[in-house]
Each structure stands twice: as structure tokens, then as C-alpha cells.
Amino acid sequence: MTRSILAVNAGSSSVKITFYTFENPPRAIADAEISGITAPPPSFKYQKGASKHKEELKEKLATPQDAFNYLLKRCFSDPELSEVASVDDLAYICHRVVHGGDYHEEVEINDETLHHLEKLEDLAPLHNFSALEIIRLCRNELPKVKSITFFDSAFHQTIPEPVYTYPIDQEVAKANGLRKYGFHGISYEFILRSVAQHLGKPVEKTSLIAMHIGSGASVCAMKDGKSIDTSMGLTPLAGLPGATRSGDIDPSLVFHYTNEAGKLSPASTKEMHISTAEEILNKKSGWKALTGTTNFGEIAVANPPTKAHKLAFDIFVDRILGYIGNYYVKLNGQVDAVVFAGGIGEKSALLRQTLADKLQCLGVAVDAAANDNGPGDDETVKDITAGGGKGPRVLVCQTNEQGVLTQ
Numbered sequence: 001m002t003r004s005i006l007a008v009n010a011g012s013s014s015v016k017i018t019f020y021t022f023e024n025p026p027r028a029i030a031d032a033e034i035s036g037i038t039a040p041p042p043s044f045k046y047q048k049g050a051s052k053h054k055e056e057l058k059e060k061l062a063t064p065q066d067a068f069n070y071l072l073k074r075c076f077s078d079p080e081l082s083e084v085a086s087v088d089d090l091a092y093i094c095h096r097v098v099h100g101g102d103y104h105e106e107v108e109i110n111d112e113t114l115h116h117l118e119k120l121e122d123l124a125p126l127h128n129f130s131a132l133e134i135i136r137l138c139r140n141e142l143p144k145v146k147s148i149t150f151f152d153s154a155f156h157q158t159i160p161e162p163v164y165t166y167p168i169d170q171e172v173a174k175a176n177g178l179r180k181y182g183f184h185g186i187s188y189e190f191i192l193r194s195v196a197q198h199l200g201k202p203v204e205k206t207s208l209i210a211m212h213i214g215s216g217a218s219v220c221a222m223k224d225g226k227s228i229d230t231s232m233g234l235t236p237l238a239g240l241p242g243a244t245r246s247g248d249i250d251p252s253l254v255f256h257y258t259n260e261a262g263k264l265s266p267a268s269t270k271e272m273h274i275s276t277a278e279e280i281l282n283k284k285s286g287w288k289a290l291t292g293t294t295n296f297g298e299i300a301v302a303n304p305p306t307k308a309h310k311l312a313f314d315i316f317v318d319r320i321l322g323y324i325g326n327y328y329v330k331l332n333g334q335v336d337a338v339v340f341a342g343g344i345g346e347k348s349a350l351l352r353q354t355l356a357d358k359l360q361c362l363g364v365a366v367d368a369a370a371n372d373n374g375p376g377d378d379e380t381v382k383d384i385t386a387g388g389g390k391g392p393r394v395l396v397c398q399t400n401e402q403g404v405l406t407q
């Protein structure tokens with residue numbers, strides 16, 4: 001039996017885990033995933049080498065921690081999976097944690113670091129709470145296995161001061177850590193490395209506008225291999241709308257939406273301390289509020305079933321375009337590639353084509369057939385640029401956050 005490392009990526013609508021061999025470099029041996037947590041029934045996917053399995057689950061898995069618990073039980077009890085994943089052979093568990101506050105690099109979980117991360121929970125109540133519940137579960141169920149946490153926010157530590165500073169009282173801002181942090185950084189690190197390799201350029205000379213668009217969505221400007229701006233902010237609520245998130249709104253909207261906004265939400269657990277306003281803007285907005293579905297696959301269709309679906313699509317296109325224009329100017333037009341990643345970025349040919357058509361003024365053009373086909377299963381980066389395109393290349397990158405957690 002090979003010793004193994006388990007990498008855990010708890011997203012807002014999915015939990016993806018990968019088992020790797022404990023060697024240098026680690027080699028992926030099996031992937032398991034629960035998706036559709038916000039659009040039941042959830043589905044379970046498993047892949048080991050060429051063997052693939054997918055099923056719709058009858059179980060109710062309402063949160064990422066329920067999904068992780070299910071994956072853990074399933075992997076360790078299923079003979080097909082326990083062959084690669086036995087509890088006794090686990091060397092480490094590597095966790096993606098969205099908000100790392102001022103942590104610039106990964107940390108090992110002990111009482112002190114866990115306590116520090118618990119203090120940050122209020123800054124990303126929806127994401128960090130679930131990730132820490134998963135870490136607590138691992139500590140209880142697998143006490144002998146070390147947990148290491150990697151942070152989405154760490155990649156964005158290079159963002160310059162005028163970009164990360166909010167124009168509010170600076171004493172209050174500093175005392176409370178109120179600044180832009182940015183997220184999806186683990187994914188952006190994977191995208192940067194993979195795209196640089198694909199382009200045959202050193203990472204330090206690669207400049208990109210990359211989109212990680214899944215149920216949480218963001219855009220990042222990378223100049224010479226460093227993040228210089230990104231659309232999420234203090235929390236993953238800022239910037240683009242998402243499956244259940246509003247994205248940017250006038251902050252005053254909160255005071256006019258409901259006069260109950262400042263109170264603790266009835267749905268908030270004792271540990272999460274989230275207000276009604278946070279609950280509404282994080283969990284009851286976005287595609288779900290507009291159309292009733294959190295699945296963008298039902299919205300990004302040639303003939304939308306309702307006007308609301310069409311509106312949701314058009315809003316997304318409008319907001320993404322705003323960031324691309326902004327970042328193109330910030331990068332002084334020196335952009336090697338515009339990159340699509342995340343569940344929507346990787347799968348929606350319609351969204352990519354619609355955006356590319358609106359980016360013609362930047363010299364962006366995609367090849368319709370390459371775009372329609374999208375990347376093959378084992379293709380990390382697919383170039384969909386039309387021949388003769390004068391602007392940045394247009395790439396689809398099948399991101400792999402778990403891969404970064406074990407490097």
C-alpha cells in the first residue's frame with residue numbers, strides 16, 4: 001500500500017478531494033467529488049485512472065461539511081476506493097481555506113493556528129466556517145493525520161496599497177483588517193503556472209487576465225507573474241455576481257433592503273454570527289434570486305427558458321466585461337492571454353463566445369469550433385484563439401486547486 005496525501009477543496013457548491021502518492025512530486029491516484037450542493041440532488045463523481053463513475057445521490061447534503069463527511073465515509077468504506085485510500089496510510093491532509101487573513105503561506109494546523117483561523121471566521125463566514133468544520137472533523141476522526149491549510153487569499157498579497165485600501169477611516173481599517181484580500185488564489189496559481197508553461201514563457205514574464213468563474217466568480221489581473229488586482233475584496237462577496245451572491249452593489253442598498261438587515265440571521269448558527277444582510281447577499285441573491293436556479297448551465301443556453309434567465313446571463317457578461325476593460329488598461333495592454341477557468345469558464349462555450357465578440361476592440365477573437373469543443377479530458381490548457389488574432393491569446397484552463405495544495 002502506498003502512503004498517500006489527501007487534498008481537500010471545499011467550494012461553495014462542491015467539495016473536490018484528490019488522493020496523491022506521498023512522494024516527490026506527488027502523483028494523483030484518485031479524485032472524488034460532490035457537486036450541486038446548492039442545486040440538489042447532489043452528484044457524486046469518482047475517477048481513478050481510466051475508471052470513471054458518476055451517480056446522482058439520494059442523500060441530502062446541504063453543506064460542504066456534509067459533503068466531505070459523505071466523501072470520507074464513502075472513500076474509506078468502498079472497496080474500490082479503499083484500495084487507494086486507507087486511513088492508516090494517510091500522511092497529510094491538505095485543505096483549501098478561502099480566507100487566510102495575513103497568512104502569506106501555508107500553515108500546519110495545531111491548537112494555536114486553528115484558534116487564529118477561528119478568529120478570521122467572521123471575515124468569510126460562509127467559506128471559512130465550512131472549511132474549519134472539515135478541519136475539526138479531520139482532527140476528531142483522524143487524529144493522527146496532520147492537517148496543512150493553504151489560503152486562497154495568499155496569492156494576492158502582491159496587490160499594491162492603493163488597490164487593496166478602502167477609502168475609510170484608516171485606524172478602523174487597520175484595527176479590523178478591513179482591506180481587499182482577494183480569493184481563488186490557489187486556482188490562479190495553478191492557472192498562471194499552467195499557462196506560462198503552455199506559452200513557453202517564464203512565470204515572472206507572464207501577464208494575464210484570468211477568470212475563475214464557478215459558483216463563486218472572480219477575475220484577476222496578473223502582471224509579470226504577480227496578482228496586481230482582483231475582483232473579490234474583504235470577503236468573497238465583492239465583485240462579480242455568483243450562484244447565490246449578489247457581487248458588487250451600492251453598499252447603501254443594505255440599509256434599504258430590509259430594516260432587519262443588521263440583526264443576526266435566524267438561519268445563522270451560533271458559530272457563524274452572520275447578519276440577515278450577509279445571509280441575503282451571500283446566499284439568497286445571484287442566479288438563484290434572479291432565476292430560481294444556481295446552475296449556470298441552465299442559464300447559458302442559446303434559447304433561455306425565461307426573460308429572467310436571459311437577464312442573468314446579460315448581467316454576468318456586463319460585469320465580467322467591466323473587469324476585463326479595467327484590467328486591460330491597468331496592464332497597459334500588455335496581456336499574454338485572457339484565460340477562462342472554473343466550472344462555468346471551462347464548460348460554457350456560449351459565455352466565452354459572447355465575451356470574445358464583445359472584446360473585438362482588444363484584438364480578441366476565438367475559433368468557433370475550438371471554442372465549441374472546449375478542452376479534452378486530459379487537456380489542462382486549450383488554446384481557442386482564432387488564427388490571425390492580433391490581441392491576447394484566448395485560453396481555457398481546466399484548473400486543479402488540489403494539485404497546488406500538494407506542491
Ligand SMILES: Nc1ncnc2c1ncn2[C@@H]1O[C@H](COP(=O)(O)OP(=O)(O)O)[C@@H](O)[C@H]1O
Nearest residue numbers: 011012013014214215216295296297343344347
Ligand atoms: N455546462 C455548463 N455550462 C455552464 N455552467 C456550468 C456548466 N456545468 C456546470 N456549470 C456551472 O459550474 C458551477 C460549478 O463550478 P465549480 O467551479 O466547479 O464550483 P465551485 O464554485 O463550487 O468550486 C455550477 O454551479 C454551474 O453553475
Ligand SMILES: CC(=O)OP(=O)(O)O
Nearest residue numbers: 011012183184216236
Ligand atoms: C472564493 C470562492 O468564492 O470560492 P468558490 O467559488 O469555490 O465558492
Ligand SMILES: [Mg+2]
Nearest residue numbers: 010011012214
Ligand atoms: Mg471552487
